[in-house]
Amino acid sequence: MKNKKMKIARLEADLSQEQLAVIVGVTRQTIHLIEAGNYNPSLKLCIAISKALNKTLNDLFWEE
Numbered sequence: 001m002k003n004k005k006m007k008i009a010r011l012e013a014d015l016s017q018e019q020l021a022v023i024v025g026v027t028r029q030t031i032h033l034i035e036a037g038n039y040n041p042s043l044k045l046c047i048a049i050s051k052a053l054n055k056t057l058n059d060l061f062w063e064e
Helices: 006-011 017-024 027-038 043-052 057-061
Strands: none
Touching: 006 027, 006 057, 017 027, 017 043, 043 057
16 A cells, blocks of 8 residues: 555655655665655664654554
């Protein structure tokens, strides 16, 4: 399942995939795979992404 919430939050923060990747210490491809729903990030990475985007884990990763 695609992570549209993460992509929207990234765009609202005016960050490219590359910029977010640098902030959280992964490759741009990792950010792409997470947004595409093809990679299940670790809790540590989820927390780093949430902090970088100023969102909660629920905001970005909770499925409704």
